[in-house]
Every structure is written in structure tokens, then in C-alpha cells.
Amino acid sequence: MTVAHSRRFSTAVKPIDISLLSKQLLQLGRTSNSDTFSEISRQREQLVSSLISTLDDCAGLNQIKQVHGHVIRKGLDQSCYIITKLIRTLTKLGVPMDPYPRRVIEPVQFRNPFLWTAVIRGYAIEGNILEAISMYGCMRKEWITPVSFTFSALLKACGSVRDLNLGRQFHAQTFRLRGFCCVYVGNTMIDMYVKCGSIDCARKVFDEMPERDVITWTELIAAYARVGNMKSAAELFESLPSKDMMAWTAMVTGFAQNAKPQEALEYFNRMEKSGIQADEVTVAGFISACAQLGASKYADQAVQIAQKYGYSPSDHVVIGSALIDMYSKCGNVEEAVNVFESMKYKNVFSYSSMILGFAMHGRAQEALDLFHYMVTHTAVKPNTVTFVGVLTACSHTGLVDQGRQIFASMHQMFGVEPTRDHYTCMVDLLGRAGRLQESLELIKTMSVEPHGGVWGALLGACRIHNNPDIAEIAAKHLFEWEPDIIGNYILLSNIYASAGDWDGVLSVRKLIKKKGLKKTPAAxxxxxxxxxxxxxxxxxxxxxxxxxxxxxxxxxxxxxxxxxxxxxxxxxxxxxxxxxxxxxxxxxxxxxxxxxxxxxxxxxxxxxxxxxxxxxxxxxxxxxxxxxxxxxxxxxxxxxxxxxxxxxxxxxxxxx
DNA sequence: TTAGGGTTAG
Incomplete structure (x- = not known):
């Protein structure tokens, strides 16, 4: 699966037929009526070019090799245009660059900046910054002046490896040689700073750009959304002169990702009112917002919207996965199963959502069965979220041994490193099962520092099993991580109360008062x-x-x-x-x-x-x-x- | 030549 395809993938792979063009190529030269060599050469170049274009949809390395064979046989391996096109195709299809480009560009006698840029960009997308820079060095050695595409590719490479220092260097170099030559170079610069986690630098570039387009704005809006700053995102969005579908989508999904579902729905409605059509991504954001609201009223609305735009879960994996999550969260796990089963193509999101759905409804065995089916019968690889789902299923049903086995297998069999979230699940699993001491020991073995989640799970388990001693240890750490969450103090207070320790209760109440926290009323x-x-x-x-x-x-x-x-x-x-x-x-x-x-x-x-x-x-x-x-x-x-x-x-x- | 993506625990 290629990088480009796996991101956008919801349709089936189409087989491609290169045989017809190949035949035409073989005939060319023998039956051509062209008088001059250059005419034949031009025809060949065109034919090979269209042959390469047919590979653009989907193809494998073998087909590319086959086409490259044609290129060589037709003597076009010296054509800068053809080779550039071939390399761009390799990149687009996600075929590993090495050892291809070096070998392929060798015979080209007059290498232009576009050829070099295609190679640099290929390495950039692969995340191989060393080769990208090395190719840039080769290019400069040949005294070829970089074009704006070249800088765009280099900045992209820095972004993909999140190398801020290198990114800054190329920023300076770009500026020295070309300035803000085109909007897209500025856009790539913003993208690079965002990927490197420096949103302030990205904003600075934005402010300094002499010319901006809707992409510039959308990049920054999405970046603010990603760090949870919806206020800045909204301010920027409102001042955006012409809002397109992508910009609206950035707002809808931004609010959905930041637990503001009501706002997400509002923006979605505003978008429709302004006459802009939603696409699969927008609808998925809408569904996610409905899922968070957890009411069947919204679930119906989400289904209507998906139907209105013609996105059936059976053909659209993103929509299907979002619906599984939504139905589970709205209490209708049966419907989640129906959606899951109707889906023609399922990926790790679909499986993880279904596993989590089973887990939150206490159907642990089905969660485990699905997980085992996934790892033994499909090519889908579990990720960190999948394991959170399976371990949650175990902890909610007290399957201590299975949970332990899966936890151990994460790294050993699937190469997924346990994070603090997974430790949280394990602490919860052991703790709920009454193994509080064991839980505490596990926390001590953690390679990363335990966070609020881990201590919170332990404190919760202490509430179930009424253990004030371990509760005090957990609370001490938990209050450092989450000093303002009232629920944690109430938990400790309740543990004291159950033990009849009213002095303890009083001390926690004093603490709450001192911090000025307000109790969340039950509803x-x-x-x-x-x-x-x-x-x-x-x-x-x-x-x-x-x-x-x-x-x-x-x-x-x-x-x-x-x-x-x-x-x-x-x-x-x-x-x-x-x-x-x-x-x-x-x-x-x-x-x-x-x-x-x-x-x-x-x-x-x-x-x-x-x-x-x-x-x-x-x-x-x-x-x-x-x-x-x-x-x-x-x-x-x-x-x-x-x-x-x-x-x-x-x-x-x-x-x- | 640049933008938006669905699943995360106590």
C-alpha cells in the first residue's frame, strides 16, 4: 500500500492494463511514416509519457520496471522529461526510491532542476532527509540553480522528520535565494513549522507572507485546532475571505477533535447554508461530533447526512468507522456490528472502533474474538489504540490472565510499545480484580513516568476495594498531575467515608475548599x-x-x-x-x-x-x-x- | 506545488 493511497483510500484497487500501449510502442519505429528521426523520437516520447501516466492510478514495482525497460529499449533513458516523469510516478505510488533514482538519472546527460527536484521530493516524502540533502548537494555541484519546487521539497523533508533546526536553515536559504517567490513555498514553510511543533514560527511566516491563498489559511487553522487552540482557529477562520470546503472541514473536525461537538455541528450547518457541499472527511467529522453527543437523535441526523451525500458505510471506510464509533457511544452496539459487517473494506480504525465498542458494552469475549480474528485472518496490523480497546475489554470483565498475555504480546509480537495509556488499562485491570499491591508494583516498573491516568486508575480501584492506604499514595501523585479535577478529591473522600474515617473526609473537604473547587452535581x-x-x-x-x-x-x-x-x-x-x-x-x-x-x-x-x-x-x-x-x-x-x-x-x- | 481525516484509558 502506498503512502498516497493509504491516506485517501476508500475505493477498490483498479487493475491497470499497460499491454495496449506497450504494443503500440513496439510497433513504433517499424511502421512509422515519419520522415525524420526527431519526429519518431517525439512520438516515442509522447507514447512513453502516456504509458507512464497510466501507472499513475495504481501499479506495482514490477510494472514500473517493465515500463522502464521500454524506456531503455526506446533509447529514452536520456530524456530528462521522461525520467522526471518516471521518478514522479515512483513517488506517487510510494515505491521505495533506492536504488532507483541514482541508477535512473545516471544516463541523463542534461539534468535540469525539475529532474533533481523530483528526486529530492521523492526522498522527502519517504522521510529520507539525508538522501534529499545529498541530492541537493549533487544538484548544486552541477551548478544548477534550484527552483521554488526544490525548496518546497526540501522544506517538506524537514517537516516529515520534524527537524526544526534544519527547517530553519532551509527557510533562511530559501529566503536568500528566492524570497517569497510563490505562495506554495510559503505554504510549505508553514507546514514545516507546524509539523516541527513550532506554531509561532508558522504564524510569523503567515503574517509576513505578501500573498496568501486559502491553503495558507487552512494550514494554520488546522494547526491551531490540532493543538487545541480553537479560539485562534475560529478567529483566523472568520477573517478568511473566501472559505472553501477544506477550510470548513478543518473547523468541523477541529471542534470535533477538541470535544466541542455542538460547535462542530454549528459550523457544519453554517457550511451547508453558505452553499458549500461536504465531502467524506467533513461528514466523518460531523459523525464524530454526533458520537460525542451520545444521543440517538444525533445518530439519526448523522445517518441522514451520510445518506444525503451518498456515503454508504459499506463503500466508505472512514464513514463506516465513524459510524461504528457513533452507534457504540449512543448505546446501539447492535447497529455498530451491522455497520461493521456491511463494510467491504476494513482497516485498523474499523477494527479498533468495533473492539472499543464491544469493550464499552461489556462484551469482552467478542472484543477478544474480533482482535484474534484480525491478527490471524487479516493483514490489518493492530496499533496503540487497538490495544487500549482489547485491554479495556479485559479490565471491564476481570480477564486478568488474558489481559496480561496481550500486554506482554504487544511489544513481543506486534512491535507496539506500551504507553502510559496501556499501563493505565493494566493498573485498572489488576486494581479492579482486587490486586492493588500488584498494581502499585506495576507502576513502579514503568519505563516512562506514570501520569494522572495511571494514578487515577489506581485510586478508582481503591474506591472499589476500599483501601485507604494505597489510595493515599495514589492520591498524592494524582493531585500533583490533576490538581483541579474535583472528581479525584471526591473519590478519596469517599474512600475515607467508607472506612468511617470522618477526619480524613474533613481534611479532603478542606483541601477542596482551599482550592476553590466546585463539586460537579450528579445528573x-x-x-x-x-x-x-x-x-x-x-x-x-x-x-x-x-x-x-x-x-x-x-x-x-x-x-x-x-x-x-x-x-x-x-x-x-x-x-x-x-x-x-x-x-x-x-x-x-x-x-x-x-x-x-x-x-x-x-x-x-x-x-x-x-x-x-x-x-x-x-x-x-x-x-x-x-x-x-x-x-x-x-x-x-x-x-x-x-x-x-x-x-x-x-x-x-x-x-x- | 501547497490544505482538511474516523478509533484512546482512570
Whole structure:
């Protein structure tokens, strides 16, 4: 697979037929009526040129060698034009440069700057900066003056290896010899600085450019988006005089990537209103934004948009992968599976999204089966995200041994180095399984410094297994990494509370107050069939139906008690008496949302509840038993994952 | 000759 193709790839590979042109070439010279040698030569050059052009779509090294054979046989291996074209084709097809160009350019007697530039550019795209520079040296030795393309290629090479110093040198050299000769040289310069991580330098070039085009703007907008600076991106975008589809797409995907889905949708709508059509990339950004909103209303909208533009998931891998993720996040993992199965071409994004989808719905075995299928039956190579998915699947179901094996195999079998994210999964896996000490030992063996994620996973596990001693170690580190995240302090406070250590609770509360942090109120919400959202807050009895909700809950508690339900008072971390605890429990937001759904939806429909924080143990038991007595399927999404309650049991197998 | 890309854990 070529670099160029793998990026844009969504269509099937077309076989190419070079036989016809080859035959014509063989006949040429024998049957030609041309009188002069130069005429024959010109015809040959044209024919060979079109032969090379046929390779442009897709071809392999063998076909290129075949064509090169024709070139030599027809005596065109000295033609600068033909050889330049051949090298450009090699580059376009991603065929490794070495040892081709050196051998191919050798016979060319009069090498012009375009030939050299094609070679330099080929090495640049390959990321072989040493050869690119060496070729530039050879070119200068022949006293050939570089053209703007040449500098563009050299700057590209610096960008592809992220060599800022070298990039600066070529910037200076370009400027000395050519100045801002063309917009695209400036554009390449901006791209180089962006790739080297120096957005300020890129901005400086932008500001100094005498002339800019929409590409100049889009590059910088995308660069700001990539570093999470959507404010600057938006400012720049608004001052862009003529916005094209790529520029709009940069904004849509930028907002989607920076967890601002609502803004992404707004920009998408604005784009359509201004009469610009979306393409596959824009639609994928739109879908990603809908996925983050996690509501079926948006899922329907995303599907409509994809259909409107004619992008079916079966033929468009980017759309398909985005839809898998979206359906999973909206709670409809079955539909995610349907999309996955309908896709004609699947890549690592499709597999990883599906594996993560299974993982977040507690379907660990399917996640593992898919992973094993992928590595044994397809050519798709797992990447770092794939492993996050598989390890998450293991940790959410307590598959400690499988998780360990996969973690070890990452590097050994697949050459993927474990990152802090993978350690986070492992700490979570061991921690949830109650192996807190082992978890802590694993953190000590890490080759990179553990970050907030790792310590957070350990602290979370300490909450499940009520271990204040290890919690204190984790919290100490975690508070250094994430001093302003209130949830971490609440976690520690709850651990102290469960252990009856009210002094500990008090000290954490003081810390929170000192830092001026505000507690995130718990909230649950459901969306009715009209797309209307109903949000519930703890103990909030202001809802128009609150009397009915309360009555429904009381009745439900009675029915559940027959099945053995006892309020789990340890889920309440306030220092109040037992009656107070019972009252707090029955007014947990997800229970209010459940009662509302029971009152307002038909008996055969699935109930879908969303929550912004982790569900407590009592609510989990409550939902499980409620699914039994009511005969309803309840899907509950908390801040981490989905639980599917059906006939008295949960998809997580009560391990969560 | 230059631009936009979908999946990431506690």
C-alpha cells in the first residue's frame, strides 16, 4: 500500500492494463511514416509519457520496471522529461526510491532542476532527509540553480522528520535565494513549522507572507485546532475571505477533535447554508461530533447526512468507522456490528472502533474474538489504540490472565510499545480484580513516568476495594498531575467515608475548599420519542411529574424487596443516619430517570438512561432487579461505559 | 506545488 493511497483510500484497487500501449510502442519505429528521426523520437516520447501516466492510478514495482525497460529499449533513458516523469510516478505510488533514482538519472546527460527536484521530493516524502540533502548537494555541484519546487521539497523533508533546526536553515536559504517567490513555498514553510511543533514560527511566516491563498489559511487553522487552540482557529477562520470546503472541514473536525461537538455541528450547518457541499472527511467529522453527543437523535441526523451525500458505510471506510464509533457511544452496539459487517473494506480504525465498542458494552469475549480474528485472518496490523480497546475489554470483565498475555504480546509480537495509556488499562485491570499491591508494583516498573491516568486508575480501584492506604499514595501523585479535577478529591473522600474515617473526609473537604473547587452535581437524563431531553438532579423534586415519579419508586422498592433488595447504605458517603441514607439513595438521579421512563414509555421499548458520573452499587442492584420485575431492557450509560440490564442480570456480570 | 481525516484509558 502506498503512502498516497493509504491516506485517501476508500475505493477498490483498479487493475491497470499497460499491454495496449506497450504494443503500440513496439510497433513504433517499424511502421512509422515519419520522415525524420526527431519526429519518431517525439512520438516515442509522447507514447512513453502516456504509458507512464497510466501507472499513475495504481501499479506495482514490477510494472514500473517493465515500463522502464521500454524506456531503455526506446533509447529514452536520456530524456530528462521522461525520467522526471518516471521518478514522479515512483513517488506517487510510494515505491521505495533506492536504488532507483541514482541508477535512473545516471544516463541523463542534461539534468535540469525539475529532474533533481523530483528526486529530492521523492526522498522527502519517504522521510529520507539525508538522501534529499545529498541530492541537493549533487544538484548544486552541477551548478544548477534550484527552483521554488526544490525548496518546497526540501522544506517538506524537514517537516516529515520534524527537524526544526534544519527547517530553519532551509527557510533562511530559501529566503536568500528566492524570497517569497510563490505562495506554495510559503505554504510549505508553514507546514514545516507546524509539523516541527513550532506554531509561532508558522504564524510569523503567515503574517509576513505578501500573498496568501486559502491553503495558507487552512494550514494554520488546522494547526491551531490540532493543538487545541480553537479560539485562534475560529478567529483566523472568520477573517478568511473566501472559505472553501477544506477550510470548513478543518473547523468541523477541529471542534470535533477538541470535544466541542455542538460547535462542530454549528459550523457544519453554517457550511451547508453558505452553499458549500461536504465531502467524506467533513461528514466523518460531523459523525464524530454526533458520537460525542451520545444521543440517538444525533445518530439519526448523522445517518441522514451520510445518506444525503451518498456515503454508504459499506463503500466508505472512514464513514463506516465513524459510524461504528457513533452507534457504540449512543448505546446501539447492535447497529455498530451491522455497520461493521456491511463494510467491504476494513482497516485498523474499523477494527479498533468495533473492539472499543464491544469493550464499552461489556462484551469482552467478542472484543477478544474480533482482535484474534484480525491478527490471524487479516493483514490489518493492530496499533496503540487497538490495544487500549482489547485491554479495556479485559479490565471491564476481570480477564486478568488474558489481559496480561496481550500486554506482554504487544511489544513481543506486534512491535507496539506500551504507553502510559496501556499501563493505565493494566493498573485498572489488576486494581479492579482486587490486586492493588500488584498494581502499585506495576507502576513502579514503568519505563516512562506514570501520569494522572495511571494514578487515577489506581485510586478508582481503591474506591472499589476500599483501601485507604494505597489510595493515599495514589492520591498524592494524582493531585500533583490533576490538581483541579474535583472528581479525584471526591473519590478519596469517599474512600475515607467508607472506612468511617470522618477526619480524613474533613481534611479532603478542606483541601477542596482551599482550592476553590466546585463539586460537579450528579445528573441523569433521558430523551423522549420527540427528541426532548429530560434531566434529573439529585433529590430534585421540581419535575412536573415528581409526585408520580416518587410513587412509582415507592412501589418499585416494594416489589424489589420481595426479590431480596436491601438498600446498600454503604453507597452513601454522607455522615447521616440510616433513614437519611435511604432517602438519599431513592432519590439518586438514575432512579428518578428510570421511574420517569417507566411512566412515559411503552412497555416493549428499551429504556436508555445517561449519567454524567459513575453509577453507585445500590443503583446497579436496583436497575438489575428492576429489569426483572418490569420485564424491561434498561441500558444505562455512566461516565465510563454502558450497562445492559435484562431479566435481572447485567451485561457487566456485576464486575465493573 | 501547497490544505482538511474516523478509533484512546482512570
Amino acid at each position: 441523569s437524563w433521558v430523551v423522549d420519542k420527540n427528541g426532548q431531553m429530560h434531566k434529573f438532579f439529585p433529590g430534585n423534586m421540581n419535575h412536573p411529574m415528581s409526585n408520580k415519579i416518587q410513587k412509582t419508586l415507592e412501589e418499585l422498592v416494594e416489589r424489589l424487596t420481595v426479590l431480596g433488595y436491601k438498600p446498600d447504605l454503604s453507597s452513601v458517603t454522607y455522615d447521616v443516619n440510616d433513614d437519611g441514607k435511604r432517602l438519599i439513595l431513592i432519590r439518586h438521579t438514575e432512579k428518578l430517570a428510570l421511574a420517569f421512563s417507566l411512566l412515559t414509555t411503552s412497555r416493549d421499548s428499551t429504556i436508555m438512561i445517561m449519567k454524567n458520573l459513575r453509577m453507585c452499587q445500590d443503583c446497579h442492584t436496583f436497575m438489575r432487579l428492576a429489569s426483572e420485575v418490569t420485564g424491561r431492557v434498561i441500558i444505562m450509560r455512566d461516565n465510563m461505559r454502558f450497562h445492559h440490564f435484562r431479566s435481572g442480570s447485567c451485561s457487566c456480570g456485576d464486575f465493573w
